[in-house]
Amino acid sequence: MKAAVTAEERTSEVISYDPATGEEVGRVAVTPVVAVVRSVSDGRRAFAKWKSTSFAERSRLVMAAREVLLAEMDEVASLISRESGKPVAEAFSMEIAPVLDLMQYFARNTEKMLRPAKIGIGIYGLMGRSSRIVYHPLGVVGIIPAWNYPFSIPLGEATMALMAGNTVVIKPSELTPMIGLKIGEIFEKASFPENTVQILSGEGATGAALVEAAPDKIMFTGSVATGKKIAAAAAKNLTSVVLELGGKDPMIVFADANLDLAAGAAVWGAFCNAGQSCSSVERLYVEESVAEELTRKIIEKTKQLKQGTGDQPDVSIGAMSSERQIKIVEDHVEDFRAAGAKIETGGQRNPTLEGLFYEPTVITGAHNEMRAMQEETFGPTLPIATFSTEEEAIRLANDSEFGLTASVWTGNRARGERVAQSIEAGSVCVNEVLYTHGIGQTPWGGFKNSGRGRTHGREGLMELVQPQHIHVNKLALMPDAWWMPYSATAVKTFRKMTTTFATGSLLKTIQLLPQLWKRIKELL
Ligand code: NAD
Numbered sequence: 001m002k003a004a005v006t007a008e009e010r011t012s013e014v015i016s017y018d019p020a021t022g023e024e025v026g027r028v029a030v031t032p033v034v035a036v037v038r039s040v041s042d043g044r045r046a047f048a049k050w051k052s053t054s055f056a057e058r059s060r061l062v063m064a065a066r067e068v069l070l071a072e073m074d075e076v077a078s079l080i081s082r083e084s085g086k087p088v089a090e091a092f093s094m095e096i097a098p099v100l101d102l103m104q105y106f107a108r109n110t111e112k113m114l115r116p117a118k119i120g121i122g123i124y125g126l127m128g129r130s131s132r133i134v135y136h137p138l139g140v141v142g143i144i145p146a147w148n149y150p151f152s153i154p155l156g157e158a159t160m161a162l163m164a165g166n167t168v169v170i171k172p173s174e175l176t177p178m179i180g181l182k183i184g185e186i187f188e189k190a191s192f193p194e195n196t197v198q199i200l201s202g203e204g205a206t207g208a209a210l211v212e213a214a215p216d217k218i219m220f221t222g223s224v225a226t227g228k229k230i231a232a233a234a235a236k237n238l239t240s241v242v243l244e245l246g247g248k249d250p251m252i253v254f255a256d257a258n259l260d261l262a263a264g265a266a267v268w269g270a271f272c273n274a275g276q277s278c279s280s281v282e283r284l285y286v287e288e289s290v291a292e293e294l295t296r297k298i299i300e301k302t303k304q305l306k307q308g309t310g311d312q313p314d315v316s317i318g319a320m321s322s323e324r325q326i327k328i329v330e331d332h333v334e335d336f337r338a339a340g341a342k343i344e345t346g347g348q349r350n351p352t353l354e355g356l357f358y359e360p361t362v363i364t365g366a367h368n369e370m371r372a373m374q375e376e377t378f379g380p381t382l383p384i385a386t387f388s389t390e391e392e393a394i395r396l397a398n399d400s401e402f403g404l405t406a407s408v409w410t411g412n413r414a415r416g417e418r419v420a421q422s423i424e425a426g427s428v429c430v431n432e433v434l435y436t437h438g439i440g441q442t443p444w445g446g447f448k449n450s451g452r453g454r455t456h457g458r459e460g461l462m463e464l465v466q467p468q469h470i471h472v473n474k475l476a477l478m479p480d481a482w483w484m485p486y487s488a489t490a491v492k493t494f495r496k497m498t499t500t501f502a503t504g505s506l507l508k509t510i511q512l513l514p515q516l517w518k519r520i521k522e523l524l
């Protein structure tokens with residue numbers, strides 16, 4: 001579903017190009033500011049009805065959207081590949097399959113996850129009081145995603161928001177507008193009510209207009225710089241935001257790890273989506289004694305990878321998304337070179353291909369003082385550094401402004417879990433890498449500059465609702481001791497409360513009863 005734009009409002013267009021061939025994929029009119037504002041008010045009107053639908057009805061519609069996607073998945077995979085440059089293989093494995101799983105999970109489990117829950121209130125419970133939490137949807141959720149997972153991120157967030165009873169307005173990245181429209185089409189074909197899902201088109205200015213239009217929540221995925229702008233703009237209306245930002249994710253490999261597996265994981269973790277994953281392995285720290293062996297295995301595996309257009313089934317590394325992105329990679333590889341690191345393989349644009357292709361690049365002799373080990377690269381580079389002790393590995397991994405994900409590789413699970421808990425990152429895998437965004441059941445989000453709040457999992461669902469506390473006094477027969485007017489007896493009672501009632505101990509509270517009764521009698 002696309003936000004309605006009248007002929008007079010049509011001013012300029014966003015044109016989408018295939019980064020592998022430079023061919024136009026499609027074009028769409030930029031949503032004017034007035035229509036952005038209208039999309040939020042239309043979404044709010046739709047919310048008035050949608051919030052009262054049953055979970056069963058929402059679930060039926062989400063499962064219907066799932067069926068539409070399943071029926072059209074080849075077409076969707078091809079569109080994702082053409083518009084973002086990634087191989088069709090990854091469109092299936094890293095976008096379509098995970099989001100289908102997320103859809104079935106939240107369609108089936110949101111009701112249970114948002115069931116009113118009783119809260120233990122200690123001694124107040126013995127006084128005939130009870131408390132429970134009920135969850136209300138927020139209203140209109142504005143979703144502003146990046147281009148790197150242009151399908152699964154906004155579709156997953158929209159599914160969770162809708163299941164919680166919100167309506168959504170999505171402003172897809174200007175690099176992937178056609179995929180954005182496809183998401184709207186899927187919901188429309190599944191017969192979601194009008195304006196429960198609206199898709200805008202445009203660049204940053206359209207995203208900014210959406211934030212200005214004061215939806216009830218912003219779910220943003222993108223760079224730290226834009227995240228800060230959005231947080232500042234949203235603050236004007238006290239709109240709460242979830243920020244999913246950048247990463248510089250470390251992978252630690254201890255000498256007792258399975259080095260073949262670690263090498264395969266490093267190659268996939270660094271080079272899938274041409275390195276344009278927020279949770280890409282961007283720094284590899286290997287224990288000195290096995291550094292040579294692991295590096296050799298990584299280089300061998302990297303050299304076997306075919307690069308090319310995403311429609312070829314045996315292509316592992318596709319095109320990068322934009323000239324701007326490839327220039328950052330060139331700058332970082334230059335920084336590594338100039339600072340004395342060694343480019344073992346790659347280190348250039350692919351000379352045999354026309355489009356935006358940068359060769360997968362393995363770099364040795366890297367260390368944290370190099371600028372390119374601190375800034376997010378977001379490209380197919382794998383810099384390798386060494387360490388000699390567990391403490392050093394942890395210190396090097398944590399020496400970053402980012403903290404999205406990390407991975408620890410070791411044959412000793414206890415050590416793996418110990419190190420994982422010492423790493424400042426929102427998700428840490430032991431003997432696994434990168435893929436947990438694909439597990440919709442688990443929370444996703446960063447420490448430090450990698451973000452605020454969570455998407456996915458129970459924690460992500462809680463971002464999309466507001467908790468309401470309902471408190472009931474089942475024995476409303478007499479006044480509370482702390483009501484007015486106060487008196488000397490009141491002060492004595494309250495003073496005693498601090499050392500008896502406020503301890504949470506039933507035994508101590510019983511000692512308060514005579515004094516409490518004296519005080520209540522005063523009020524009767
Ligand atoms: P970006 O910040 O340039 O743009 C992201 C989105 O914000 C786009 O839709 C853009 O149009 C919009 N936008 C730009 N300026 C805006 C403004 N002032 N107000 C509102 N919206 C605005 O990021 P990008 O280049 O598209 O994405 C790359 C970044 O995204 C990387 O840093 C990557 O790590 C991060 N990312 C993070 C996650 C995560 O889950 N943490 C996932 C994917 C990507």
